[in-house]
Amino acid sequence: MYVCPEDRFFCTHFLERAVAARKAGYEVLVLAPDTGSGSILENSDLTFVPLPLKRHGTNPFVELWGVAHLTRLYRRLTPDIVHHIGLKLIFRGTLAARLARVPRIVNAPVGMGFVFSSQSLKARLLRPVVRAGLKQLLAPGQAHVVFENPEDQTECVRMQAAPLDRTVVIRGAGVDTEAFRPSPEPTGTPVVVMAARLLWAKGVGVFVEAARLLQAQGVDVRCVLVGGVDLANAASVPEAQLKTWHEEGVIEWRGFQKDIRPALREAALFCLPTHYREGLPKVILEAMAMGRPVITTDTVGCREAVRDGDNGLLIPSRDPAALAAAINELLADPLARKRMGRRGRERAEREFATSIVVQDTFRLYASLLAIAT
Secondary structure, three states: OEEOOOHHHHHHHOHHHHHHHHHOOOOOEEEEOOOOOHHHHHHOOOEEEEOOOOOOOOOHHHHHHHHHHHHHHHHHHOOOOEEEEOHHHHHHHHHHHHHHOOOOEEEEOOOOHHHHHOOOHHHHHHHHHHHHHHHHHOOOOOOEEEEOOHHHHHHHHHOOOOOHHHEEEOOOOOEOOOOOOOOOOOOOOOEEEEEOOOEHHHOHHHHHHHHHHHHHOOOOOEEEEEOOOOOOOOOEOOHHHHHHHHHHOOOEEEEOOOOOHHHHHHOOEEEEOOOOOOOOOHHHHHHHHOOOOEEEEOOOOHHHHOOEOOOEEEEOOOOHHHHHHHHHHHHOOHHHHHHHHHHHHHHHHHHOEHHHHHHHHHHHHHHHHHHHO
């Protein structure tokens, strides 16, 4: 049983694993708030159970109600393995699983998120509370923890939130290297694409300011921003602001795209100037699989996928001038773009293919079932 903060996120990041598990003979249930993707899960022969839970908020009474609701579900559905996705559901779900006596727990932080990346007062106040919660609920009993990068694994082991022998690194959601295939770079004015959830922490403002700098320098480039507004997240860039930037001509805002491949085919290079505490961004893997060089920040998760000078460039976070300079550097060197794009594709096939992620996940499940028997 997978427990996820959003059905759409599950479909983009965990669906391949769930479908493979179903084909391997597991009965697979997915518990998540219904944001419109439940039919995808049901059409994939998975059992979808909508959760009436909010992704955001810290009201303790709401949290306790969420734990009680999950406990009742776990007692009724009696899963052999429950796989919690995201910090909030790790906290809620682990408490519920312990109360319901679920025999095997897998916790997947999928990045350490807002609390460990933001310098806001709220994040700083929550950080010691979350650290204390991790020590109690990340790996209690015989629970196992899946990290998307070794830096998160090392930090959680160091803070004694999980023993090393009950942790594993499974590098992100993987990428379908058959669906995401290289294509020739288009001719004409080069296009730089950024695609992400449009949160300030993902570096949207940095991308726009870099686009302004390139425009002021007379660089021939189109800067395209792909992503939708997350109305449920207070840290989302307002739609009015996105429209203003678009109307000014500093960027082209495309909105949410169900299929990112057309935008990546159009791109000369891809960038993600995030300062969010990422796990391992799937969109970077998709750009790599399509043979596009990647510019991203030298931060946890991002540097797991991109090696500076190999398949892209790493820059400091929150630095529009550094991003503009990196874009300009690659735009001026078509041979470097081609070489980096080729290396990205090679690494996507060898290190990040979906089949590798599925195999590693199944190996974990098999070990848990063997331990119990």
